[in-house]
Amino acid sequence: xxxxxxxxxxxxxxxxxxxxxxxxxxxxxxxxxxxxxxxxxxxxxxxxxxxxxxxxxxxxxxxxxxxxxxxxxxxxxxxxxxxxxxxxxxxxxxxxxxxxxxxxxxxxxxxxxxxxxxxxxxxxxxxxxxxxxxxxxxxxxxxxxxxxxxxxxxxxxxxxxxxxxxxxxxxxxxxxxxxxxxxxxxxxxxxxxxxxxxxxxxxxxxxxxxxxxxxxxxxxxxxxxxxxxxxxxxxxxxxxxxxxxxxxxxxxxxxxxxxxxxxxxxxxxxxxxxxxxxxxxxxxxxxxxxxxxxxxxxxxxxxxxxxxxxxxxxxxxxxx
Amino acid sequence: xxxxxxxxxxxxxxxxxxxxxxxxxxxxxxxxxxxxxxxxxxxxxxxxxxxxxxxxxxxxxxxxxxxxxxxxxxxxxxxxxxxxxxxxxxxxxxxxxxxxxxxxxxxxxxxxxxxxxxxxxxxxxxxxxxxxxxxxxxxxxxxxxxxxxxxxxxxxxxxxxxxxxxxxxxxxxxxxxxxxxxxxxxxxxxxxxxxxxxxxxxxxxxxxxxxxxxxxxxxxxxxxxxxxxxxxxxxxxxxxxxxxxxxxxxxxxxxxxxxxxxxxxxxxxxxxxxxxxxxxxxxxxxxxxxxxxxxxxxxxxxxxxxxxxxxxxxxxxxxx
Numbered sequence: 001x002x003x004x005x006x007x008x009x010x011x012x013x014x015x016x017x018x019x020x021x022x023x024x025x026x027x028x029x030x031x032x033x034x035x036x037x038x039x040x041x042x043x044x045x046x047x048x049x050x051x052x053x054x055x056x057x058x059x060x061x062x063x064x065x066x067x068x069x070x071x072x073x074x075x076x077x078x079x080x081x082x083x084x085x086x087x088x089x090x091x092x093x094x095x096x097x098x099x100x101x102x103x104x105x106x107x108x109x110x111x112x113x114x115x116x117x118x119x120x121x122x123x124x125x126x127x128x129x130x131x132x133x134x135x136x137x138x139x140x141x142x143x144x145x146x147x148x149x150x151x152x153x154x155x156x157x158x159x160x161x162x163x164x165x166x167x168x169x170x171x172x173x174x175x176x177x178x179x180x181x182x183x184x185x186x187x188x189x190x191x192x193x194x195x196x197x198x199x200x201x202x203x204x205x206x207x208x209x210x211x212x213x214x215x216x217x218x219x220x221x222x223x224x225x226x227x228x229x230x231x232x233x234x235x236x237x238x239x240x241x242x243x244x245x246x247x248x249x250x251x252x253x254x255x256x257x258x259x260x261x262x263x264x265x266x267x268x269x270x271x272x273x274x275x276x277x278x279x280x281x282x283x284x285x286x287x288x289x290x291x292x293x294x295x296x297x298x299x300x301x302x303x304x305x306x307x308x309x310x311x312x313x314x315x316x317x318x319x320x
Numbered sequence: 321x322x323x324x325x326x327x328x329x330x331x332x333x334x335x336x337x338x339x340x341x342x343x344x345x346x347x348x349x350x351x352x353x354x355x356x357x358x359x360x361x362x363x364x365x366x367x368x369x370x371x372x373x374x375x376x377x378x379x380x381x382x383x384x385x386x387x388x389x390x391x392x393x394x395x396x397x398x399x400x401x402x403x404x405x406x407x408x409x410x411x412x413x414x415x416x417x418x419x420x421x422x423x424x425x426x427x428x429x430x431x432x433x434x435x436x437x438x439x440x441x442x443x444x445x446x447x448x449x450x451x452x453x454x455x456x457x458x459x460x461x462x463x464x465x466x467x468x469x470x471x472x473x474x475x476x477x478x479x480x481x482x483x484x485x486x487x488x489x490x491x492x493x494x495x496x497x498x499x500x501x502x503x504x505x506x507x508x509x510x511x512x513x514x515x516x517x518x519x520x521x522x523x524x525x526x527x528x529x530x531x532x533x534x535x536x537x538x539x540x541x542x543x544x545x546x547x548x549x550x551x552x553x554x555x556x557x558x559x560x561x562x563x564x565x566x567x568x569x570x571x572x573x574x575x576x577x578x579x580x581x582x583x584x585x586x587x588x589x590x591x592x593x594x595x596x597x598x599x600x601x602x603x604x605x606x607x608x609x610x611x612x613x614x615x616x617x618x619x620x621x622x623x624x625x626x627x628x629x630x631x632x633x634x635x636x637x638x639x640x
């Protein structure tokens with residue numbers, strides 16, 4: 001295992017956000033975020049997690065005929081004029097943050113992205129969402145769309161791990177949290193804390209999913225992957241009803257034991273905090289999850305050799 | 321995704337077993353298993369899961385100077401005279417089963433193994449445990465040993481998937497359940513049901529683990545990996561106090577929704593059953609966990625390229 005570079009304790013906060021409606025301006029949203037950042041700082045936070053697509057409504061629920069008609073949802077640079085007050089306040093407070101947003105690059109590529117900003121207000125890491133859920137076609141009969149495969153390309157930066165405030169942070173976004181490969185690739189780079197934002201509709205357009213499962217599977221995957229990888233996980237929802245479209249809340253901070261140590265109670269703007277003992281994760285990675293001692297990659301080949309499921313491999317168990 | 325070969329419903333049972341002491345004979349243990357098999361059949365089971373090392377006490381807790389002094393714990397063939405009554409009863413009842421045992425091959429190799437036996441009483445699949453926990457050295461000051469790395473070689477058969485009663489079964493053993501690669505490799509071969517036995521000491525010899533975590537992490541990993549892979553999971557404990565050494569129970573059957581649909585209440589011989597709707601797993605694998613549509617193996621390379629954790633990979637996010 002690579003040597004941890006952590007200090008012992010990290011003040012970790014999640015800034016859950018209530019709905020952002022189509023009519024809301026960037027400026028009003030950023031003002032809410034500045035208020036949340038101040039509250040988090042006042043409660044001991046050094047790192048604050050904002051949601052996925054935190055600057056706009058969850059626009060992949062709406063169809064547009066031409067992608068160019070959606071350009072106003074995307075940021076052409078980060079930071080930019082509208083979000084500068086958040087970066088300025090972070091530097092003033094000496095607090096870092098994770099921010100999810102829609103990215104439109106100078107070359108015209110579109111990503112569901114997040115940045116890691118250090119306590120001096122500088123962007124020190126970037127992630128572009130890899131596991132895009134939903135579909136690329138207009139589903140005429142659905143109550144709303146889930147067009148992430150239309151609005152975004154698959155991320156091209158891998159699952160990066162970035163150092164800030166003597167801690168190794170991994171980033172992922174929403175649906176990435178349901179795929180164990182996400183966390184494993186970060187843990188294999190020494191990640192100690194995984195940050196993520198999400199927008200999860202209360203209704204699943206693919207099937208008539210019992211409502212309780214929407215929250216229970218969300219919490220289940222965060223808890224299990226925190227444990228299996230010996231990492232802290234901090235997950236921030238955008239939630240409540242955006243122009244009538246409901247999304248789940250239940251933002252949480254999860255310890256490497258798989259235990260939820262903080263969770264939100266509302267579906268509105270709300271800050272939760274925890275003092276994250278980073279040595280706890282290190283401890284798990286030295287014993288039950290000592291990768292170097294216990295992992296057996298020679299038996300994991302199919303994980304990279306296959307995308308979808310195929311036929312069972314032959315097993316020569318009768319030979320001996 | 322490969323086409324499912326399932327029928328709709330599978331009668332699935334877990335036959336948890338209470339302690340097996342050093343003084344207990346194979347014959348007395350097999351008689352208990354025959355009784356459990358009959359009860360399971362009477363409650364609609366077609367497939368019954370017995371624990372890991374189900375024919376003996378959990379002997380890796382004891383040190384011996386010479387491995388040859390432990391030969392009596394191992395089976396030299398499967399079936400053999402002592403277990404034949406179980407195989408005969410399975411054929412008579414037309415019930416299949418999973419059985420964990422210590423295997424000593426004609427060539428002298430030692431494995432922590434399991435077999436899948438079909439309803440005609442024939443061995444139709446074998447697994448040899450890959451994620452061996454514990455240590456290979458004698459820990460003089462520990463209250464007991466966890467010598468799986470001493471008593472067993474790492475399994476050489478991979479994570480196989482075997483067809484029986486029109487269902488695709490994967491097998492794993494105890495500590496394998498805490499490693500997400502285990503389930504993923506099986507799911508990539510179309511596994512619909514994952515069977516496993518375990519012996520989990522109540523006390524963790526590596527650290528002063530809070531007792532509640534022993535059960536909560538056990539349930540957590542079974543639930544999350546069932547969900548993330550769209551499989552049913554049936555997990556059978558050997559539990560209670562074997563010659564004074566306590567082990568956890570909490571045998572469960574978990575649905576592909578991550579929900580526990582049956583669990584034991586005792587730490588003794590106890591049967592639990594569920595009618596497993598295999599189409600539920602197929603449904604998950606067609607939507608949220610449609611591997612072919614959503615997985616991105618080009619970003620998973622580290623899972624097979626690294627064993628232990630290393631330095632973060634460079635991320636060229638400033639290039640564009």
